[in-house]
Amino acid sequence: MTANTMTTNTVDRPGEINARPVRHPGRWVAVAVIAVIAAMMVNSFITNEKWDWNYTFQIMQQKPVINGLWQGTILGTVIAMAIGIVLGVMLAIMRMSDNPVLRGVAFVYTWFFRSIPRYVLLGLFAVGVGYLYNYFDIGIPFTDIHFFRLNFQDYSSTVWVGGLALGLSEGAYMAEIARAGILSVDKGQSEAAQALGMSPGQTMRRVVLPQAMRVIVPPTGNETIAMVKDTSLFIGASIIGELFYQATLFGSRSFKIMSGFMAATLWYLIVCSILMVGQSYLERHFGRGFGVQAPTRRQRHGHPFIGHDRHDK
Numbered sequence: 518m519t520a521n522t523m524t525t526n527t528v529d530r531p532g533e534i535n536a537r538p539v540r541h542p543g544r545w546v547a548v549a550v551i552a553v554i555a556a557m558m559v560n561s562f563i564t565n566e567k568w569d570w571n572y573t574f575q576i577m578q579q580k581p582v583i584n585g586l587w588q589g590t591i592l593g594t595v596i597a598m599a600i601g602i603v604l605g606v607m608l609a610i611m612r613m614s615d616n617p618v619l620r621g622v623a624f625v626y627t628w629f630f631r632s633i634p635r636y637v638l639l640g641l642f643a644v645g646v647g648y649l650y651n652y653f654d655i656g657i658p659f660t661d662i663h664f665f666r667l668n669f670q671d672y673s674s675t676v677w678v679g680g681l682a683l684g685l686s687e688g689a690y691m692a693e694i695a696r697a698g699i700l701s702v703d704k705g706q707s708e709a710a711q712a713l714g715m716s717p718g719q720t721m722r723r724v725v726l727p728q729a730m731r732v733i734v735p736p737t738g739n740e741t742i743a744m745v746k747d748t749s750l751f752i753g754a755s756i757i758g759e760l761f762y763q764a765t766l767f768g769s770r771s772f773k774i775m776s777g778f779m780a781a782t783l784w785y786l787i788v789c790s791i792l793m794v795g796q797s798y799l800e801r802h803f804g805r806g807f808g809v810q811a812p813t814r815r816q817r818h819g820h821p822f823i824g825h826d827r828h829d830k
Contacts, residue, residue, distance in 0.1 A: 569776050576780035581763045589759030593680045593748040598741050600684025605691025630689035636750050642682040643673055679751045694736045698729035730803040738796030742789050
């Protein structure tokens with residue numbers, strides 16, 4: 518390369534570009550408005566003595582409230598979601614079955630329980646069933662052969678009946694969520710598994726469901742968080758061992774209603790925040806290998822080329 522050519526190439530190169538970021542004054546206006554509103558709310562919480570935060574925190578620490586949190590809200594949520602998830606997966610598989618009877622049963626079930634409000638369903642189980650049937654005989658129908666008798670009156674006002682009612686309702690919604698997740702998996706996956714000699718059950722457990730979890734987990738997490746709040750309906754079904762009932766009971770006895778409401782609200786915020794964190798980890802776990810994911814902080818700091826230009830010095 519001659520000296521003239523090198524000089525020409527040097528001259529033809531563009532000069533340094535002094536790029537300036539685009540100004541967004543609307544963002545600063547929005548930040549200012551939000552800051553003012555937040556400051557007003559904080560000022561109200563601090564200066565208004567009617568909030569009585571000291572008594573609110575005392576209510577949160579009371580033993581009946583803690584028992585209501587664990588034995589009512591959390592236990593009721595676990596029971597309902599366990600029943601709902603298992604039942605929902607079964608109904609989803611039935612809806613996609615070639616058997617018209619199974620498809621019909623699954624459709625009728627989802628139609629019925631999605632049409633009944635949960636508050637009405639709780640009242641039906643806690644009050645209506647106990648009124649109609651004092652006990653259930655488990656045995657062979659139309660005969661005198663009975664294996665054991667279940668006294669429903671002993672369970673009608675417990676969290677187990679409330680969890681069962683909410684679980685049956687949740688199963689109808691989880692069926693549609695599971696069905697959407699299963700349908701999102703390419704049919705070629707099932708065909709390849711069957712070509713390897715897997716049975717339909719093995720194909721569903723080992724191939725389809727693990728891939729469907731990427732679609733199933735986010736709405737299931739939302740349903741779980743919603744179920745935590747739906748347990749507050751227990752109070753309307755005469756199931757009194759629940760967080761909201763116990764917290765508001767302390768507030769009404771001392772004529773400080775807002776303290777009782779805020780104690781329950783803070784506990785709901787804590788529980789739902791923990792569930793949201795768990796949901797995010799599950800989504801990240803089952804979403805591996807799908808799409809482009811933003812690197813974590815550890816990955817950015819641990820790899821020399823992630824988050825930085827390769828040519829930076």
